[in-house]
Structure formats: C-alpha cells, structure tokens
Amino acid sequence: MPKDGIGASTKRREDIRFLTGKGRYTDDINLRGQAYVHFLRSDVAHATLNGIDTSAAKDMPGVLRIFTARDFDGVGGIPCGWLITDRHGQPMQEPKHPIMAEGKIRHVGEIVAAVVAETLDQARDAAEAIVLDYDELPAVIDMKAAVQADAPKVHEELTSNLCYDWGFVEENKAAVDAAFDVAAHVTTLELVNNRLVANPMEPRVAIGDYAAHDDSSTLYTTSQNPHVIRLLMGAFVLGIPEHKLRVIAPDVGGGFGTKIFHYAEEAFCTFAAKQLKLPVKWTSTRSEAFMSDAHGRDHVTKIQLALDADNNFTALRTDTYANMGAYLSTFAPSVPTWLHGTLMAGNYRTPLIYVNVKAVFTNTVPVDAYRGAGRPEATFQLERVVDMAARELGVDPAELRRQNFIRKDQFPYATPVAVEYDTGDYEATLDKGLELSDYAGFATRLAESKANGKLRGIGLAHYIEACGIAPSNLVGQLGARAGLYESATVRVNATGGIVVMTGSHSHGQGHETSFPQVIAQMIGIEPDQVEIVHGDTANTPMGMGTYGSRSIAVGGSAMVRATEKIIAKAKKIAAHILEASDADIELKDGKFSVAGTDKSLNWGDVTLAAYVPHNYPLKDLEPGLEETAFYDPSNFTYPSGCYICEVEIDPDTGKVTIERFTAADDFGNIINPMIVEGQVQGGVAQGIGQALLENCSYDSDGQLLSASYMDYAMPRASDVPMITVDHSCQTPCTHNPLGVKGCGEAGAIGSPPAVINAVLDAMHRAGKPVAHIDMPVTPAKVWAAMNH
Amino acid sequence: MYNFDFVKPSTVEEAVAALQDDEAQPLSGGQTLIPSMKQRLNAPGTLVSLLGIEALKGISSADGVLTIGGVTNHATVAAEAGAYPALAALAAQIGDPAVRNRGTIGGSLANNDPAACYPAAALASGATIVTNSREIAVDDFFQGMFTTDLEEGEIITSVKFPIPEVASYQKFEQPASRFALTGVFVTKYADGVRVAITGASEEGVFRWAEAEEALTANFSADALAALAVPSNAMITDLHGTAEYRAHLCKVMTGRAVAAAH
Amino acid sequence: MKVQMTVNCRQVSGEVEGRTLLVTFLRDGQGLTGTHTGCDTSQCGACTVHVNGQQVKSCTMFAVEAEGAEVATIEGMANADGSLSVLQQAFQDYHGLQCGFCTPGMVMAAASLLAKNPRPSEAEVRRHLEGNICRCTGYHNIVKAIMAASGQHVTAVAAE
Known part of the structure; x- marks a missing residue:
C-alpha cells in the first residue's frame, strides 16, 4: 500500500509554490499590450439615471474607449441559475441584471460606466471627468418596509419588491399550526442573521483576451467554477459558443462562495477585449470588493418551537425575510429556500415543520451564497430556539437535544422537509463534544473566572448540513437551471504516471494533494505519480466546480469512477499479456497478478502496453488508457457534529473572549485528516467572526457603512483560540464510493449558535439574563444588554 | 492615486523651503497619508519626505x-x-x-x-x-x-x-481598525494628575478635568466612583454608542490608574 | 524618476513615478509576484516585505522611498539551494496555509518576529500577526507553524 493513501495526513504539494512566491494568481498574469479598465461605480443607492456625459473624459490621455449601458444593446443580462416557484405556484419575479446600470441605479457600487485606458491611473483619471445626470430616489433598505404596499420599488417593472413568497412544505402548514395549538410549551424567538462579506484575501480579477485568428475569447478569472462561468457568460450574456470561449481560473486566493457567481466585470472584460482587440484587465481593490462582491446571509427570522409536556419537539415553524439585494445573483434564490428550508429538521425528530421565506429586493449589493449558504441560517435559528427552550423549561440544553435526536437506529431517516439523511450518530458526536470540551469540568472554570471578576458561559450547538451538492434530477425539479454532477478525466501515460483533469477547482482545499491519495490507494502507486489539473476549461471536462462541500464527495467520486474504468481496462490488457481471464486478474500494490499463480505484471508494464500495443487485444480493445467519468450523486451527504464554545465576558467593557472551542464532527470517511482539520479550523474562525465581529451595515440611505477593513472587523489571530477538532465519529456516507461527506462548510455552520449560546449562558449565570442578542455580539451590545 | 513630485531633503531648512510650495505636503511614515491618497482624498503636488533628515x-x-x-x-x-x-x-x-x-x-x-x-x-x-x-x-x-x-x-x-512619576495608557480597541475605540492615558506628576482620552469624543483628544481633580486628591480608581463623562459629545458609530464610549472613558481611566507605574 | 535598490541581494533599478508603490515596483517592475495586494487600507498584510531588515507593508510605501534600501521578499526566503527555510518548512509541515494568498505576508511577518524574539509565546505570536489577515486557516496552524519554527514543542498536525 502507498504510505500516503487514504487516511494519511500527507503534506500539501501545492504549498511549495505558495511558500516561495511562485503561486500564479490571476493578478500575476499580464498579457502583452493589455489595457486596464476602471469601473465608475455609483455612490448613491437608488436613482433615475438620466444621462452620462463622457465628452470630457473620452479625450483624456490614454483613454481607449468609454463604455456605458448603451454599448450593450443585444447583450444579455447576468443570468440567475435558479428559479423558485412560490407558495401559489407562481414563478419568482426575476428582473434583468444588466452589466451596467440601464436608466436606473439600484445600489451603491453598481457599475455606471467603464473606462478602458492604457494605464489604470489614466482610466481612473478619466472616470473622474465623467458627469452623471441622475435624480436620487428614496432607498429601499429595510426588508419589512420594502414589502409594504406603499414602498418605493427597486424594479419598476415588477409588481412589488417581493421576489417570492415561498412555503415549505405548504401542504403541512395547517397541521403545523394545529400542533402549535395543542402544544404544552411554545418557544418563540426573533433574530437577525447578520449580513456578511465573504472577503477571500485575494480580491477578484478578470482579464479578457481575444484572438482574431480564430475568433476565440479567453477569460482569466478568480472563479471557483470556470465551466459555470463559461456556460453562463457564453450562452446567456455574450452569445459565444463554448468552443470559442475558454475560461481559466488559475491559483485562486480563497472563495467561500463569493467566487462562484458570474459577475458583470467578467462579461465586461471579455466583451471589451473583443471590441478593442486588446486584452483588458480589471483588478478589484478591497474597497470595490465590499460594494461589488455578492454579500452573504442577511435574514430576519421569527422561529417557534412547540413541545409536548415531556419536552418532545412536536412542531416547528419559521418565517424569514431574506435579502436578495438589488438583483438576483447566480444562486441567490436557492439559498434561503432549498439550502435552508430543507435543513430545518436539524438533528431532531420534529415531525411537523413549516418554513416560510419572503425574498426581498432592496437597494443593496446582491446577496448570495457564503460558506454554508442557507445552512448556517437554518442551524443558527434552530440551535438558538432549542437552547432558549431548554432555558425556559429549566432543562440541560445538551439533554434536551439528546432526547429529541434522530436515533442511530432510525437511519435512513426521512425528515418532514423532504430530505432523507442516509447515516448519522448524533449522540456519538454529542458525547465526544462533551468529553473533549470537559463539559463536566465547567463549574471549576466558572469559579476561576468569577474569582477574576469575569463572567463565563458554555454553549453548544448541533448541526446537520446537506453537502455533496447535488442530485441533478432532484435539483432540476426544484428549479435549478444547471446539473450538479462532477467530472474527471484520468489519463494514464505510457510510463505509468497519471494526470487527473477534474472539473472541480481548488482554491485552498488541497485537491492537488488529497485527490492523488485516492488514486494511489486504488492502484497501489505513490501519490507523487499522480498530477491534478484543474481550473482551465480548455483541458478539463465540463464540471460544476467547488462549493457546497462537494469536491471530494462529488468530484472525488467522479475520479473514482474514471479510475475504476481505468483499472477494468488495464486488467483486460494484463489478462491478454498474461494469457488469463480478466476476471482472474488482481491489482494490488501496483501489480497485476493472476489469482492463484505467480504470474504478474507491473503497473508500468501494462500502461506501456496500452500505448505500444504490440502484444495487445486490438480486436476487442482500443489502445490507450484514458477514461472520463461524470458522477451525479443520488443524494446529498449529511455531515453533522457538535460544537461547544466557552466564553469569558468582561463585565466592565462587554468584551467577549473565546476561551475554548471544541468541534466534534462526523464527516464519514476522511481522505486527509490534516486538510480536514484545517477546513474546520478556518470555518470555525469565520463563524466566530460572524458571531462576534463581522457586520455588513447600510444606513437608511443605502450607504455602505462597513466599506473597508477600517469598519468591517475581520477575525485576527488574537480573536480566535486554538480549536480542538475531532472527527473520530464516522458514519460513512452510504451512497458515494468513498463514503465521504464533505467538510468545507461545517465550521462556519456549527459555530455561530455555539458562541451565542455561550454568551447568553454567561449572562444568565451572572444574573443578567437576556433572551437574545443579535450577532455580532460586540462589546458595546453586550454591555448595553447587561446594563439596560 | 494622483501623481506627484517627490523630494527627500536632508535638512530641516531644505524641507521647510520645499514646503513653501502651496501644493507641497510633508510625508513622514505615510501610514495614514498613503491610504488617503489611494482613495484620492488627498492630492499633493509634491511630497516632501522628512525621513532623510537625521x-x-x-x-x-x-x-x-x-x-x-x-x-x-x-x-x-x-x-x-x-x-x-x-x-x-x-x-x-x-x-x-x-x-x-x-x-x-x-x-x-x-x-x-x-x-x-x-x-x-x-x-x-x-x-x-x-x-x-x-x-x-x-x-x-x-x-x-x-x-x-x-x-x-x-x-x-x-x-x-x-517624565511623570507614574503613568499608564489603557486602550480599548475598535475591533476592525484596531485604533482606539477609547484610549486613556493617565499621568501623575508632582503637581497633579492629567487624564487624556482619545477615540471617544467628536472633538478629538480631550482632558477629563473632573477625573484629574479627583485623582490629584486621591490617586486611586475609587476616586472616580462618583464621576461620569457626559455622553453628549461622544462619538456614536457602528462600533459603539456615545453612552458606551462615555462608560469606557471611566472604565479605562480606572484601569490606567490601577496599572500606573 | 529612476529608483535603485537591492532586492533579495540583487541590485535592481527601474523607472517609476512618484506614486508608484513599492508593491507595484516589485510585482510589475521586477516580476516578483509573490508579494500580494489584499486591501487598500494597509491592514491585511499580504504585501508585507522587509526593508532594511524591518517588516513593512509594501502597499503603504512608495518605491522611491526604498531608494538605496535592502528589500527582501518571499522569493528570497528559501535556502540557497532552493529548499524551504525552516520557517517555510514549518508552514508546510503544520498546514499553515490553504489558498496561499496571505502566506507570503505571513512568512515575512513571522520571520521578522523570530529575528527579534526567537522563542515567542503563543500570545506574542498572535499579537505580532495583528496586521496580517488570513481568511482560510483560522490562524491555528499558522501559530503552530511559527512556534514550531522557533524550536518549541507543538502537537503534531492532525494529532490533537
């Protein structure tokens, strides 16, 4: 067996280039003769745009051309990839999302004009000379106000600012309401899931290039899914067929969801390059990123939990307002619906659930998926209301959860919100979490904190997530306008080395290291004989990219399927050479042998024969050894876990410090534990960021108040503790070949409720009980809550 | 940012002469000036670097x-x-x-x-x-x-x-910028105590006279018990209300007194 | 105007404008694209380099200000034979990076810390990284890598 097969914490090979400054990110690419674009962006949130005077700007030094909306006649809008059907069977309202503002400005940061010049400074200089003629309109910011009858409309052509009013499962609504009528106890909680900005450290970049000799376009972009961009931009925006359009996403400096979507800047650079016959490059500044990257979360929710006299959960209902921003970003409508409503059962047996979501247009940046996407919003409200119920009933929150868990012997378990969990063991992760967090020893630590004049609290949260996105036929029924399979081509070279071309994309997840571990295990060679190619539509099969914790569960499965085909064919070749039946050929440790004999061939002998087919069954078998597989999952995967947070609060300042954090996850089988732990640690830090620090805030005029790192508080090294991570509870996924579930989003999903539950626990123990505080629980908020 | 001329004199006199130009601005570390120039909020015609003046x-x-x-x-x-x-x-x-x-x-x-x-x-x-x-x-x-x-x-x-007999600076950081949300510097000299507060007031840094008086009489955090900074001139922003900042003024002053050495 | 400096022990020169930032000179002028720009308010630290042995943010310094200076970037951090330095190796060994974008700045900041404080405590490491933002790792493994590079015992990766 290879020493670095499945289960080994193999060091990452990609680290070498990143640690020596040899990474190749999009902004590191400069094409000969490239021009630079600067986008003139609106600094008002809502206005009628009467005219754009570019007369002074167009003659300024270095200016090649200035583009406004009128240059895009015949060009499509940015498409939305998911159609939601509302409670009444009607399709969502879907306004056009133009590349540049067409007669109306709908959010601060919206592109109004684009200046292409020989240098970036020239482009910026000229942009300052553009004169806009606009009449400002009242901004639509607050979601509940936005759906009132007299609210100004973000889109005049729509009937209202309501994108959709979604009910799930609509048929259950009456039964749910009836269950509440007879409940022994009802816990009600209203909360906000704060708006966030994903903030991958690499800002977005796009470079468009056009080759006149074959009329083809190339886009270099910071994307998590270059094929998706090729499809959306080529087919729906610019009308370029796939064979004339290549999209390259080289090293990408983090994504967290916000680099899934197709953005206007990508279409612009591709379009302008063809118009000008020059490469056109755009590099976002961080300030631009805050007002042009899709934001995340931003839900306002009322949730109610009904319990019977024995504290069993009998029903759950939630009403959520979900902010869409000014336009529908690529997957925006699916986030508060199918990625959120289907998770409302959580880890519990609650028999009756009804979810209502009203998606609302506002004069803000579009909102779309951010790490977890819908599942953090579901988990947060559920784990908060369960904790609140425990407090109201005077029972241990861990035991209330345990009592209501889906039991280990109930899997596969069909929830009342349309999904079927294949496996899980929630008590196991709870017990592991309690053990590793030393839950039992909390009283001692509490006493120490008290002696130091500090408050101390402990909070836990369980989560379930639907990952490995997603079965295409199912999501198609739910409104997805794409399939969600993944692909891989496994190319075995004559001398035995392997190149895997995957449709998945790595932007920090370590595919280049973990994917070879799987092949090494399957064939019995060392991983360094396997190279992973990703991120270029010209040399990888059509794939859907990386998000939704799907890379190993779906992309890895495609690679396994292709490798299985390779092995099957190689066995036939070996059988021919060894003059045996291929049914008798065994592959072990990179060696083909005939069962029960000492006849064998090395891996390299067979691969060479495939390409030098002298002694080869040419009549029955093609030469060569290269296979492609597309894998479409039959179900989601369902990672779950128990997160326990312990905080101290300084009562004088309200400052919350995370003292301990424990994550006990069940990810099924694990390929590379080191990478998995890194994913959890990073996800937890983002969750702590959401809980304590981060807030994307608009004022009532639609001005973005947290528009840079001066006001948007990113977690720094001193804000997060060492995080105890465990993944020893493993109930392997039953429906993919690796038994894997995915781990990329868990940390960000499970941690916010654990933190908030801990903060509220501390206040309760200190005799300053507060029912709820909205995130982020800044020092100022905690202090105010304790002193008013 | 806008372009500019750059000069780096080696004496104060040369620098002062270079700054006679209306468009000229001094540049020292640039940690505030350069970010503001990137935002095009500042457009000097000439930057006169002072870092060459030993x-x-x-x-x-x-x-x-x-x-x-x-x-x-x-x-x-x-x-x-x-x-x-x-x-x-x-x-x-x-x-x-x-x-x-x-x-x-x-x-x-x-x-x-x-x-x-x-x-x-x-x-x-x-x-x-x-x-x-x-x-x-x-x-x-x-x-x-x-x-x-x-x-x-x-x-x-x-x-x-x-140099005071004892002093301490206590800073409560704004979580994003890491500037002072409220920072208090307390000094004790032979002729009295001075308390200066940054980060909190719309007027910028200020002295808290009542605290100075009370601490001059009794250099102990207890001396602040009956005092309060009025919140009406305090900053309210995303990171804290005026009331919170007024409260922090007192907390941080107390901590500075306790930590002074 | 012309600017001349030593970058990674190599004498270099180039034409710049007054407004050319040091990071721009390094990336566009010298092709040293390991130094990154992650923000425009001087906070993320992806652009951290050493100037005359001191860590600075190369996005908040003009190229002309580095006239005659000795500049070190991530490209100059490996051993002479091209192998990873102890610090770089620790980042790999302890999985102190994911997407890699903040990594050059992290390494430069950490190198600066260890030069002054060869055995920093965990709190000192975290405090020193105040001006370097990582969005991927949660800092856990970065802190471990730096502690390990300083010769202090840390638990092995994936063994906690």
Missing part, C-alpha cells in the same frame, strides 16, 4: 524630559523610550508591527486622528511640540479632530515629554 530622528532623556525626534517611528519609541515606560508601551500598541516600523510620532500628532494613540500621551504628559519655528504647549496644539495649531509647511521637529 536630525529629526532619535530619542534622548535629560533632566526629567524625554525628547523624541519628529520622524522617530513607533517601533523605535517602543524599544528605546525606556525612560518613560508608559509611552514606550503605548507605541508598542499602535497599529501592527509593520505600521510601527514606518509610522512616526510627528506624523501622528500632526494628523490628530480622533482615535490615534499618541495625542493622548502628549496631552496627558503636558508635552511640548517643537517645530521648525516655535514651541507649542500641547494644551494649545490639538484643536479638534484632524486639526492642530500647525501652520502650513510647519514641521514637528521633536516632542518633549516631561
């Missing part, structure tokens, strides 16, 4: 006064201002290590950001701001946020800090 660098101590050259960076103060430990400790908390290697005391005081740390130290120490043309008592120097008594083209050449 006479403006360094720290010396004599007769109970610590003198710091105007372009001495924060890292140097943190490392070498041992004669005034609370001041060295303050310098070690400004920004981050990279910022401390560039940012200077003169630049910070001349900018008078309402959330900067150094103004609190200067005001609490009764420092003297020495320029190329005069000496300015610190009580006359700060004139509201981003405003000082400096004339156009006037350069801070050094700052003289009388």
Whole structure:
C-alpha cells in the first residue's frame, strides 16, 4: 500500500509554490499590450439615471474607449441559475441584471460606466471627468418596509419588491399550526442573521483576451467554477459558443462562495477585449470588493418551537425575510429556500415543520451564497430556539437535544422537509463534544473566572448540513437551471504516471494533494505519480466546480469512477499479456497478478502496453488508457457534529473572549485528516467572526457603512483560540464510493449558535439574563444588554 | 492615486523651503497619508519626505524630559523610550508591527486622528511640540479632530515629554481598525494628575478635568466612583454608542490608574 | 524618476513615478509576484516585505522611498539551494496555509518576529500577526507553524 493513501495526513504539494512566491494568481498574469479598465461605480443607492456625459473624459490621455449601458444593446443580462416557484405556484419575479446600470441605479457600487485606458491611473483619471445626470430616489433598505404596499420599488417593472413568497412544505402548514395549538410549551424567538462579506484575501480579477485568428475569447478569472462561468457568460450574456470561449481560473486566493457567481466585470472584460482587440484587465481593490462582491446571509427570522409536556419537539415553524439585494445573483434564490428550508429538521425528530421565506429586493449589493449558504441560517435559528427552550423549561440544553435526536437506529431517516439523511450518530458526536470540551469540568472554570471578576458561559450547538451538492434530477425539479454532477478525466501515460483533469477547482482545499491519495490507494502507486489539473476549461471536462462541500464527495467520486474504468481496462490488457481471464486478474500494490499463480505484471508494464500495443487485444480493445467519468450523486451527504464554545465576558467593557472551542464532527470517511482539520479550523474562525465581529451595515440611505477593513472587523489571530477538532465519529456516507461527506462548510455552520449560546449562558449565570442578542455580539451590545 | 513630485531633503531648512510650495505636503511614515491618497482624498503636488533628515530622528532623556525626534517611528519609541515606560508601551500598541516600523510620532500628532494613540500621551504628559519655528504647549496644539495649531509647511521637529512619576495608557480597541475605540492615558506628576482620552469624543483628544481633580486628591480608581463623562459629545458609530464610549472613558481611566507605574 | 535598490541581494533599478508603490515596483517592475495586494487600507498584510531588515507593508510605501534600501521578499526566503527555510518548512509541515494568498505576508511577518524574539509565546505570536489577515486557516496552524519554527514543542498536525 502507498504510505500516503487514504487516511494519511500527507503534506500539501501545492504549498511549495505558495511558500516561495511562485503561486500564479490571476493578478500575476499580464498579457502583452493589455489595457486596464476602471469601473465608475455609483455612490448613491437608488436613482433615475438620466444621462452620462463622457465628452470630457473620452479625450483624456490614454483613454481607449468609454463604455456605458448603451454599448450593450443585444447583450444579455447576468443570468440567475435558479428559479423558485412560490407558495401559489407562481414563478419568482426575476428582473434583468444588466452589466451596467440601464436608466436606473439600484445600489451603491453598481457599475455606471467603464473606462478602458492604457494605464489604470489614466482610466481612473478619466472616470473622474465623467458627469452623471441622475435624480436620487428614496432607498429601499429595510426588508419589512420594502414589502409594504406603499414602498418605493427597486424594479419598476415588477409588481412589488417581493421576489417570492415561498412555503415549505405548504401542504403541512395547517397541521403545523394545529400542533402549535395543542402544544404544552411554545418557544418563540426573533433574530437577525447578520449580513456578511465573504472577503477571500485575494480580491477578484478578470482579464479578457481575444484572438482574431480564430475568433476565440479567453477569460482569466478568480472563479471557483470556470465551466459555470463559461456556460453562463457564453450562452446567456455574450452569445459565444463554448468552443470559442475558454475560461481559466488559475491559483485562486480563497472563495467561500463569493467566487462562484458570474459577475458583470467578467462579461465586461471579455466583451471589451473583443471590441478593442486588446486584452483588458480589471483588478478589484478591497474597497470595490465590499460594494461589488455578492454579500452573504442577511435574514430576519421569527422561529417557534412547540413541545409536548415531556419536552418532545412536536412542531416547528419559521418565517424569514431574506435579502436578495438589488438583483438576483447566480444562486441567490436557492439559498434561503432549498439550502435552508430543507435543513430545518436539524438533528431532531420534529415531525411537523413549516418554513416560510419572503425574498426581498432592496437597494443593496446582491446577496448570495457564503460558506454554508442557507445552512448556517437554518442551524443558527434552530440551535438558538432549542437552547432558549431548554432555558425556559429549566432543562440541560445538551439533554434536551439528546432526547429529541434522530436515533442511530432510525437511519435512513426521512425528515418532514423532504430530505432523507442516509447515516448519522448524533449522540456519538454529542458525547465526544462533551468529553473533549470537559463539559463536566465547567463549574471549576466558572469559579476561576468569577474569582477574576469575569463572567463565563458554555454553549453548544448541533448541526446537520446537506453537502455533496447535488442530485441533478432532484435539483432540476426544484428549479435549478444547471446539473450538479462532477467530472474527471484520468489519463494514464505510457510510463505509468497519471494526470487527473477534474472539473472541480481548488482554491485552498488541497485537491492537488488529497485527490492523488485516492488514486494511489486504488492502484497501489505513490501519490507523487499522480498530477491534478484543474481550473482551465480548455483541458478539463465540463464540471460544476467547488462549493457546497462537494469536491471530494462529488468530484472525488467522479475520479473514482474514471479510475475504476481505468483499472477494468488495464486488467483486460494484463489478462491478454498474461494469457488469463480478466476476471482472474488482481491489482494490488501496483501489480497485476493472476489469482492463484505467480504470474504478474507491473503497473508500468501494462500502461506501456496500452500505448505500444504490440502484444495487445486490438480486436476487442482500443489502445490507450484514458477514461472520463461524470458522477451525479443520488443524494446529498449529511455531515453533522457538535460544537461547544466557552466564553469569558468582561463585565466592565462587554468584551467577549473565546476561551475554548471544541468541534466534534462526523464527516464519514476522511481522505486527509490534516486538510480536514484545517477546513474546520478556518470555518470555525469565520463563524466566530460572524458571531462576534463581522457586520455588513447600510444606513437608511443605502450607504455602505462597513466599506473597508477600517469598519468591517475581520477575525485576527488574537480573536480566535486554538480549536480542538475531532472527527473520530464516522458514519460513512452510504451512497458515494468513498463514503465521504464533505467538510468545507461545517465550521462556519456549527459555530455561530455555539458562541451565542455561550454568551447568553454567561449572562444568565451572572444574573443578567437576556433572551437574545443579535450577532455580532460586540462589546458595546453586550454591555448595553447587561446594563439596560 | 494622483501623481506627484517627490523630494527627500536632508535638512530641516531644505524641507521647510520645499514646503513653501502651496501644493507641497510633508510625508513622514505615510501610514495614514498613503491610504488617503489611494482613495484620492488627498492630492499633493509634491511630497516632501522628512525621513532623510537625521536630525529629526532619535530619542534622548535629560533632566526629567524625554525628547523624541519628529520622524522617530513607533517601533523605535517602543524599544528605546525606556525612560518613560508608559509611552514606550503605548507605541508598542499602535497599529501592527509593520505600521510601527514606518509610522512616526510627528506624523501622528500632526494628523490628530480622533482615535490615534499618541495625542493622548502628549496631552496627558503636558508635552511640548517643537517645530521648525516655535514651541507649542500641547494644551494649545490639538484643536479638534484632524486639526492642530500647525501652520502650513510647519514641521514637528521633536516632542518633549516631561517624565511623570507614574503613568499608564489603557486602550480599548475598535475591533476592525484596531485604533482606539477609547484610549486613556493617565499621568501623575508632582503637581497633579492629567487624564487624556482619545477615540471617544467628536472633538478629538480631550482632558477629563473632573477625573484629574479627583485623582490629584486621591490617586486611586475609587476616586472616580462618583464621576461620569457626559455622553453628549461622544462619538456614536457602528462600533459603539456615545453612552458606551462615555462608560469606557471611566472604565479605562480606572484601569490606567490601577496599572500606573 | 529612476529608483535603485537591492532586492533579495540583487541590485535592481527601474523607472517609476512618484506614486508608484513599492508593491507595484516589485510585482510589475521586477516580476516578483509573490508579494500580494489584499486591501487598500494597509491592514491585511499580504504585501508585507522587509526593508532594511524591518517588516513593512509594501502597499503603504512608495518605491522611491526604498531608494538605496535592502528589500527582501518571499522569493528570497528559501535556502540557497532552493529548499524551504525552516520557517517555510514549518508552514508546510503544520498546514499553515490553504489558498496561499496571505502566506507570503505571513512568512515575512513571522520571520521578522523570530529575528527579534526567537522563542515567542503563543500570545506574542498572535499579537505580532495583528496586521496580517488570513481568511482560510483560522490562524491555528499558522501559530503552530511559527512556534514550531522557533524550536518549541507543538502537537503534531492532525494529532490533537
């Protein structure tokens, strides 16, 4: 067996280039003769745009051309990839999302004009000379106000600012309401899931290039899914067929969801390059990123939990307002619906659930998926209301959860919100979490904190997530306008080395290291004989990219399927050479042998024969050894876990410090534990960021108040503790070949409720009980809550 | 950003001459100026770097006064201002290590950001701001946020800090920028206590007179018990209300008194 | 105007404008694209380099200000034979990076810390990284890598 097969914490090979400054990110690419674009962006949130005077700007030094909306006649809008059907069977309202503002400005940061010049400074200089003629309109910011009858409309052509009013499962609504009528106890909680900005450290970049000799376009972009961009931009925006359009996403400096979507800047650079016959490059500044990257979360929710006299959960209902921003970003409508409503059962047996979501247009940046996407919003409200119920009933929150868990012997378990969990063991992760967090020893630590004049609290949260996105036929029924399979081509070279071309994309997840571990295990060679190619539509099969914790569960499965085909064919070749039946050929440790004999061939002998087919069954078998597989999952995967947070609060300042954090996850089988732990640690830090620090805030005029790192508080090294991570509870996924579930989003999903539950626990123990505080629980908020 | 000419004189006289140009601005560490130029909020025609003037660098101590050259960076103060430990400790908390290697005391005081740390130290120490043309008592120097008594083209050449008996700076950080949400510098001299507060007020750094009086009589956090900073002139923003900042003024003052050494 | 400096022990020169930032000179002028720009308010630290042995943010310093200076970037951090330095190796060994974008700045900041404080405590490491933002790792493994590079015992990766 290879020493670095499945289960080994193999060091990452990609680290070498990143640690020596040899990474190749999009902004590191400069094409000969490239021009630079600067986008003139609106600094008002809502206005009628009467005219754009570019007369002074167009003659300024270095200016090649200035583009406004009128240059895009015949060009499509940015498409939305998911159609939601509302409670009444009607399709969502879907306004056009133009590349540049067409007669109306709908959010601060919206592109109004684009200046292409020989240098970036020239482009910026000229942009300052553009004169806009606009009449400002009242901004639509607050979601509940936005759906009132007299609210100004973000889109005049729509009937209202309501994108959709979604009910799930609509048929259950009456039964749910009836269950509440007879409940022994009802816990009600209203909360906000704060708006966030994903903030991958690499800002977005796009470079468009056009080759006149074959009329083809190339886009270099910071994307998590270059094929998706090729499809959306080529087919729906610019009308370029796939064979004339290549999209390259080289090293990408983090994504967290916000680099899934197709953005206007990508279409612009591709379009302008063809118009000008020059490469056109755009590099976002961080300030631009805050007002042009899709934001995340931003839900306002009322949730109610009904319990019977024995504290069993009998029903759950939630009403959520979900902010869409000014336009529908690529997957925006699916986030508060199918990625959120289907998770409302959580880890519990609650028999009756009804979810209502009203998606609302506002004069803000579009909102779309951010790490977890819908599942953090579901988990947060559920784990908060369960904790609140425990407090109201005077029972241990861990035991209330345990009592209501889906039991280990109930899997596969069909929830009342349309999904079927294949496996899980929630008590196991709870017990592991309690053990590793030393839950039992909390009283001692509490006493120490008290002696130091500090408050101390402990909070836990369980989560379930639907990952490995997603079965295409199912999501198609739910409104997805794409399939969600993944692909891989496994190319075995004559001398035995392997190149895997995957449709998945790595932007920090370590595919280049973990994917070879799987092949090494399957064939019995060392991983360094396997190279992973990703991120270029010209040399990888059509794939859907990386998000939704799907890379190993779906992309890895495609690679396994292709490798299985390779092995099957190689066995036939070996059988021919060894003059045996291929049914008798065994592959072990990179060696083909005939069962029960000492006849064998090395891996390299067979691969060479495939390409030098002298002694080869040419009549029955093609030469060569290269296979492609597309894998479409039959179900989601369902990672779950128990997160326990312990905080101290300084009562004088309200400052919350995370003292301990424990994550006990069940990810099924694990390929590379080191990478998995890194994913959890990073996800937890983002969750702590959401809980304590981060807030994307608009004022009532639609001005973005947290528009840079001066006001948007990113977690720094001193804000997060060492995080105890465990993944020893493993109930392997039953429906993919690796038994894997995915781990990329868990940390960000499970941690916010654990933190908030801990903060509220501390206040309760200190005799300053507060029912709820909205995130982020800044020092100022905690202090105010304790002193008013 | 807009382009500019760059000059790097080696004497104060040359720098002052270069700054006669209306379009010229001095550049020291640039840790505030350069970001504001990137946003095109500032458009000097000429930047006159002061970092080539050796006479403006360094720290010396004599007769109970610590003198710091105007372009001495924060890292140097943190490392070498041992004669005034609370001041060295303050310098070690400004920004981050990279910022401390560039940012200077003169630049910070001349900018008078309402959330900067150094103004609190200067005001609490009764420092003297020495320029190329005069000496300015610190009580006359700060004139509201981003405003000082400096004339156009006037350069801070050094700052003289009388060394107190004991002192401490307590900073409560704004979680995003890591500037002071509220920072309090308390000093105790033979003739009384001074308390200067940064980050909290719409007016920029200020002295809390009632606390000074109470602490001069009794240098103990208990002496603050009956006092409160009025919240009406305090800043309200994303990170805290005026009421919260007023509360922090008292908390941080108490902590500074307790920590003073 | 012309600017001349030493970058990674090599004498270099180039034409710049006054407004050319040091990071732009390094990336566009010298092709040293390991130094990154992650923000425009001097906070993320992805652009951290050493100037005359001191860590600075190369996005908040003009190229002309580095006239005659000795500049070190991530490209100069490996051993002479091209192998990873102890610090770089620790980042790999302890999985102190994911997407890699903040990594050059992290390494430069950490190198600066260890030069002054060869055995920093965990709190000192975290405090020193105040001006370097990582969005991927949660800092856990970065802190471990730096502690390990300083010769202090840390638990092995994936063994906690």
